Amino acid sequence: MKINKKELLFRMARIRKVEETIAEKYSEQEMRCPTHLSIGQELVGAAAGMILQPNDYAVSTHRGHAHYLGKGGDMNAMVAEIYGKVDGCARGRGGSMHLVDQKVGFMGTTAIVGNSIPVGVGLGLSIKMANETRVSAIFLGDGCIEEGVFYESANFSAVQNLPVVFICENNLYSVYSPLAVRQPKGRVINEMVHSLGLKTFVEEGENVEDTYNCMLDAVTFARGRNGPVFIEISAYRWREHCGPNYDNDLAYRTEEEFLDWKARDPLDTYRKSLLETGQISESELCELDEKVCAEVDAAFEFAVNSDFPDNAEAYIDEYAP
Amino acid sequence: MSMPPSKEKAMTFAEAINDAMIEAMTVDDKVFCYGLGVDDPKRIFGTTDDLKERFGSGRVFDVPTAENALMGIGIGAALGGYRPVFVNQRFDFILLAMDQIVNGAAKWRYMFGGQNKVPMVLRAIVGRGWGQGPTHSQCLHSWFAHIPGLKVVMPTSPRDAKGLLLASIFDDNPVIFIEHRWLHNTSGLVPSGDYRVPLGEAEFLREGRDLTIVATSYMNVEALHAMDHLDSQGITADLIDLRCVRPIDWDKISLSVKKTGRLLVLDIGASAVSVASEIVSKVSTDNWSDLTAAPIKICMPDKAQPTSPALTRGFYPDASTIVRKISSLVGKELEWQSLSDKQSWPHDVPGTWFNGPF
Numbered sequence: 001m002k003i004n005k006k007e008l009l010f011r012m013a014r015i016r017k018v019e020e021t022i023a024e025k026y027s028e029q030e031m032r033c034p035t036h037l038s039i040g041q042e043l044v045g046a047a048a049g050m051i052l053q054p055n056d057y058a059v060s061t062h063r064g065h066a067h068y069l070g071k072g073g074d075m076n077a078m079v080a081e082i083y084g085k086v087d088g089c090a091r092g093r094g095g096s097m098h099l100v101d102q103k104v105g106f107m108g109t110t111a112i113v114g115n116s117i118p119v120g121v122g123l124g125l126s127i128k129m130a131n132e133t134r135v136s137a138i139f140l141g142d143g144c145i146e147e148g149v150f151y152e153s154a155n156f157s158a159v160q161n162l163p164v165v166f167i168c169e170n171n172l173y174s175v176y177s178p179l180a181v182r183q184p185k186g187r188v189i190n191e192m193v194h195s196l197g198l199k200t201f202v203e204e205g206e207n208v209e210d211t212y213n214c215m216l217d218a219v220t221f222a223r224g225r226n227g228p229v230f231i232e233i234s235a236y237r238w239r240e241h242c243g244p245n246y247d248n249d250l251a252y253r254t255e256e257e258f259l260d261w262k263a264r265d266p267l268d269t270y271r272k273s274l275l276e277t278g279q280i281s282e283s284e285l286c287e288l289d290e291k292v293c294a295e296v297d298a299a300f301e302f303a304v305n306s307d308f309p310d311n312a313e314a315y316i317d318e319y320a321p
Numbered sequence: 322m323s324m325p326p327s328k329e330k331a332m333t334f335a336e337a338i339n340d341a342m343i344e345a346m347t348v349d350d351k352v353f354c355y356g357l358g359v360d361d362p363k364r365i366f367g368t369t370d371d372l373k374e375r376f377g378s379g380r381v382f383d384v385p386t387a388e389n390a391l392m393g394i395g396i397g398a399a400l401g402g403y404r405p406v407f408v409n410q411r412f413d414f415i416l417l418a419m420d421q422i423v424n425g426a427a428k429w430r431y432m433f434g435g436q437n438k439v440p441m442v443l444r445a446i447v448g449r450g451w452g453q454g455p456t457h458s459q460c461l462h463s464w465f466a467h468i469p470g471l472k473v474v475m476p477t478s479p480r481d482a483k484g485l486l487l488a489s490i491f492d493d494n495p496v497i498f499i500e501h502r503w504l505h506n507t508s509g510l511v512p513s514g515d516y517r518v519p520l521g522e523a524e525f526l527r528e529g530r531d532l533t534i535v536a537t538s539y540m541n542v543e544a545l546h547a548m549d550h551l552d553s554q555g556i557t558a559d560l561i562d563l564r565c566v567r568p569i570d571w572d573k574i575s576l577s578v579k580k581t582g583r584l585l586v587l588d589i590g591a592s593a594v595s596v597a598s599e600i601v602s603k604v605s606t607d608n609w610s611d612l613t614a615a616p617i618k619i620c621m622p623d624k625a626q627p628t629s630p631a632l633t634r635g636f637y638p639d640a641s642t643i644v645r646k647i648s649s650l651v652g653k654e655l656e657w658q659s660l661s662d663k664q665s666w667p668h669d670v671p672g673t674w675f676n677g678p679f
Contacts, residue, residue: 057401091434100433107400108433112424118390119425122397122405129353129379129403136397149420152390159385317435318469320493 003212004050005279010288011046012208012267015066017296018075022065022082023244025300031082033095038066040238043205043266044139044169045070047212051219052137057105057123059116060139062097063237064109067139072104075295076302085306092309093317105134113174114140114147117166121153124162124228135163135222143174145189146182151196157228158197164228165219166198169205169235176241176252190232198230205233208270236261328513335505337479338368338444341486342406344515346376349404352490353380355391356408356444365408366446366505388414392421395441396429396495404490405441412445412499413456426495427470438493442486447538447589448502449621449637450669451677454628460590460621462537465497466567466599472496472520473567475589477541479509481564484518492520501539501589502679503671523570525577529557531651532583534643535574535600537563540587540619546640547647550660556651558585566596571603578604582613583650587643592620617646630669637668 019039022031038045041063049070052058060067068078074089081088082096090098097111107123110116120138127134144150145168157164170189172179183189194200199221203214211233218229238258240247248255274280280288332340345352353376358365360373360383373381384391388409395405409415415422422443429439447460465473474489474496476482482500489496526541527548536544541562548558559577563569578584584604588597597618604616619638627633644657666673 059397089434090432093434094432098432100436102436107397108429110424112420115393115420115424118393118421119397119400121390122394122399123401124397125394126398126401126403129398130401149389149393152385152387153393155385156387156390156394317431319472320430320438320440 003209005209005274006284006288008046008050008208008212009270009274009280010292011049011070012042012270013288014292014295015042015046015069016267017292018069018079018299019065021296021300023239026244030304032084033082033097034242035082035096035244036063036242037237037239037244038063040261040265041169041171041235042066043208043211044167044233044235047208047215048137048139048167051212051216052105053134054104056134057107057120057127057136058139059107059120059123060109061113061116061141061144062109062111063141064099064139065096068099068101068106068109071101071106073099073101073106075299077101079299079303080306083303083306084308085303086309086313087302087306091313114144114149117144117150118153121157121162121164124157124164125160127163128160133223135165135219137165137167139167139169141174142168142170142172142179142189144168146174154193154196154198154228154230161225161227163222163225165222166193166228166230167215168230168232170232171235171237173241173253176250178253190230193230198228199226201229201231203231203233205235206264206266208266211266238262329510330513331508332479332511333506333508334479334482334500335367337483337511338486338500339370340511341483341490342369342372343375345487345490346372346380348515349491351402352404352406353398354406354408355382355384357384357386358410359383359408365410366502369408388417389421392418392443393425395443396421396425396439399439399441400429400437406490407441407443409443409445411457412447412461413459415443415445422465422471422495422497423468427468430494431470439495440493442489442496442498444498444500446500446502448679449626450503450633450671451675451679452628452630452669453626453679455625457679458626462497462499462566463590463594463596466596470495471567472565473499474520474565475499475538476564477504477538477562479507479511481518481524481562483511484516485520485564487515488517488520491517496520499538503539504542506672506674507542518564521565521568521570523564523573524562525559525573526562527558527560529559531556531558531581532585532647533559533561533574533577533581534585534587535561535563536587537566537596538589540589540638543638543640544587544643546660547643550640550644550657551647551655554655556647556653556655569600574600574604575608578608579611582611584612584616585643585646585650586616586618587638588618588620590621591623592618593623595620614650614652617650619643619646630667633669
């Protein structure tokens, strides 16, 4: 399948712009919830969103903005949710860590590491039981690999041959804790998962189109009812674990490491490479940037102008009628 | 919801659970049943008999031992339009699934703004006696009764076992459905067909003057024995089978306490920070002027449960314990020794039918 390259670039740029705008405005104290930015990690959400169909399911984690937006989640509703407004995707009950847009199959992000993994597997089970050709995508990070529920879920999906796509972004850190203190030396996550009975794929996450194609192969495999797949893609979050700032001054990782990853920024390198190879023109890039800015500005305007939920809404919806 | 019963049939509690499962799976092909051993030779004490044969291995299936993921998988399947029934032979094992129960199932609707629902049932079996010991005997329903978003159901009679399980399966919320192992072999008349008992409604098992007894699960059986014994001594009670510990039917409790002025709460769990404590607390606050004596609770000791029969002797409250407490509550000497002497089987089994191992 031919990649819609301009669309892929647009989707990555769009996520970057939202995240940077959140970072810029976070200190205004109007987005009053823990917020985990995906800046530097836009590729996976953007590519997955193009590969997955609108009726495919997806679930994600606390760092879920990119996945939500990539899957087609409503940007206005996301920003309004972070602002705690009634037009937020969860009416202000969830905040940044609880994004949902069921219209596009995005079934929810949750805040406990690993928590949404079995839910995605259960959605996969529902697909199998209904004999459908959808897939269920589960976005997770390297930290999830240390949670017991990951093994339980991967094992079940293999035993039941479910149409589940595990998409693991390995960004090397769980909060401030590096892989070296969390997983044994020499551990290769995708190899270990392969031994659990899943078909595995791995990408460095640097080359945008290679990553896209790898994810496409994986999703196609799962959609063909060949069993669950696991994709490991390297990534790097530029800013602090939670919040809008850079935190290299804390010295849990080096400035050199950060600069090295930043120099290989998938968004920037892809933008340049498309321009240099004549696959996009300067004017098209300007147009793209304007479109992104306009959409993001409109989303923040929407969020700021949206009403807060009535206080009584704190006490409803505990139960379905 | 609750329909007039067309026909009634005598069956055991375990058969009533099985009957409810068959009915639910017949009525709605979105209902499925999974859990360790649901199609094994023992069939979860007979409660899943014939399900695989009737409904096939796509809807009735054995699973890996992975309680936390299996709970989350139920949530996902429920979001995908199904009504999963997740079966656990031992309540203690669902402690491994607390994240999915508390952070997942209970919150999913609320935290996403009320736009979805998680209709699933977690069946879990509690018990006591026969050496179940510290980690195979715990009755931790109060943990779940504490969590907004969950419903917690505890049937006592075979009739309610069926009616409450059907109501739980067709409820659009996550339900923790707790069966006491000592009830599985009790029998009674059970309506046939799609018989449902509304969740959150307690039931008067007896009506009387002198006190209000509120009981959960198996303790209703001991209470009935106690009240039969007291009949000849001129003591009568309202006996309220709570049936659900979230939500609790406060109206019936309050109505009864207004009449009797005395409250005795019987719980199958440990005493501290328990459902029984909550009932005593709320009645003491709301019905203060109605009370003529301080409420009393009878619970399991605030201790881990031992294994040896030598150590469990005297550990479990029974009908004679209840009579003794009623004696102090009503301020009247009551005979209880003959009740204690009457039991012809060991203290650590529910009856002569039970020969272990669990």
